[in-house]
Amino acid sequence: MKKLIAGNWKMNGSLAANEALIKALRAGVGTPACDVAVCPPGAYLAQVQGLLAGQDAIALGAQNVSQHDNGAYTGDVSATMLKELGVRYAIVGHSERRLHQAENDVHVAIKAQRALAAGITPIVCIGESLAEREQGMTEFIVKRQLSAVIHLLEQRVGDIVVAYEPIWAIGTGKTATPEQAQAVHAVLRAQLQAATDKAQEVRILYGGSMNAANAADLLAQPDINGGLIGGASLKADDFLAIVAAAR
Numbered sequence: 001m002k003k004l005i006a007g008n009w010k011m012n013g014s015l016a017a018n019e020a021l022i023k024a025l026r027a028g029v030g031t032p033a034c035d036v037a038v039c040p041p042g043a044y045l046a047q048v049q050g051l052l053a054g055q056d057a058i059a060l061g062a063q064n065v066s067q068h069d070n071g072a073y074t075g076d077v078s079a080t081m082l083k084e085l086g087v088r089y090a091i092v093g094h095s096e097r098r099l100h101q102a103e104n105d106v107h108v109a110i111k112a113q114r115a116l117a118a119g120i121t122p123i124v125c126i127g128e129s130l131a132e133r134e135q136g137m138t139e140f141i142v143k144r145q146l147s148a149v150i151h152l153l154e155q156r157v158g159d160i161v162v163a164y165e166p167i168w169a170i171g172t173g174k175t176a177t178p179e180q181a182q183a184v185h186a187v188l189r190a191q192l193q194a195a196t197d198k199a200q201e202v203r204i205l206y207g208g209s210m211n212a213a214n215a216a217d218l219l220a221q222p223d224i225n226g227g228l229i230g231g232a233s234l235k236a237d238d239f240l241a242i243v244a245a246a247r
């Protein structure tokens with residue numbers, strides 16, 4: 001299956017920085033062997049949509065989507081609005097939102113459902129904390145997080161992207177080893193297999209300090225089908241090197 005490399009810019013960027021980054025990505029991306037997406041902050045989606053116009057190597061993604069439909073939800077942005085801006089992917093349930101915005105498994109599942117209903121592919125993030133890993137709870141945690149999504153989406157879970165992002169590896173420079181990541185990805189694949197005929201087509205991304213130096217080894221694992229890149233996605237050369245490693 002075609003891998004997916006998605007850049008999660010988090011709350012970074014400016015009009016000028018976004019323009020420079022997209023220009024550099026467009027100039028260097030060529031015809032990638034994988035699917036590529038960038039997920040700028042919501043305030044810049046329209047700008048980045050414009051900067052990406054006229055090419056199809058790089059798709060647009062959002063970092064979040066409302067769990068509600070349109071209406072009286074101050075500050076929220078609906079899936080239909082994102083769709084209008086040309087958004088193809090929406091990250092849901094990132095650990096930073098689970099932590100700072102108190103998103104729980106049910107919110108995340110509903111967000112995934114809203115995205116799918118609007119024709120946007122949700123990138124559902126799951127992952128354990130360091131304390132949970134040390135207590136031997138990794139499998140329990142990630143299966144619980146994914147099962148909420150499976151429960152709500154049923155067969156349509158075959159249309160999502162999953163991102164395994166161990167919290168202890170995010171922004172820390174401490175990457176999971178390829179073997180550690182593969183072990184969790186295999187658990188998730190088996191869980192998907194029990195839920196949908198399309199489990200083999202679901203891309204399971206790894207995220208957490210993925211960079212130009214470690215991407216190839218991670219992406220060589222049988223159940224690692226791409227990456228969700230934070231810090232390294234803000235530097236064109238680094239992001240393009242990861243894209244080149246995904247074949």
Ligand code: 13P
Pocket residue numbers: 008094165169170171172173207208209210228229230231232
């Ligand atoms: P870093 O690549 O900066 O560790 O971030 C990973 C991440 O959270 C992507 O969503």
